[in-house]
Amino acid sequence: MGRRDQPRQLRPAETLEGRxxxxxSLATNLAERQLQDGSASAQVITHFLKLxxxxxxxxxxxxxxxxxxxxxxxxxxxxxxRIEELYGEALSAFKQYRGEPDETVEDxxxxx
Numbered sequence: 001m002g003r004r005d006q007p008r009q010l011r012p013a014e015t016l017e018g019r020x021x022x023x024x025s026l027a028t029n030l031a032e033r034q035l036q037d038g039s040a041s042a043q044v045i046t047h048f049l050k051l052x053x054x055x056x057x058x059x060x061x062x063x064x065x066x067x068x069x070x071x072x073x074x075x076x077x078x079x080x081x082r083i084e085e086l087y088g089e090a091l092s093a094f095k096q097y098r099g100e101p102d103e104t105v106e107d108x109x110x111x112x
Contacts, residue, residue: 010026013019031048034040050056 010022013022031040031044034044
């Protein structure tokens with residue numbers, strides 16, 4: 001057995017996500033070798049055939065667009081919160097200009 005036949009030893013990743021990516025890479029490499037030498041199971045062949053279908057490509061596009069939509073919604077929520085803060089600050093400033101007391105400052109003299 002030559003060096004080329006021996007599997008390369010990978011240092012385990014430091015994160016769970018990194019480790020998962022390593023294992024996915026190893027599984028993909030194994031599936032590729034099995035497909036090349038004709039020893040792949042029907043499940044492996046079917047899996048990779050499904051990845052190449054138009055339906056799968058459309059599904060991936062749909063998921064990407066859903067992610068974009070969710071990101072836009074989150075951004076809109078943050079923007080709306082900031083607008084509400086700015087309105088609140090503006091109203092407070094207008095009240096101060098009119099001579100009205102600021103409601104955010106507590107008046108401690110009323111307690112005695």
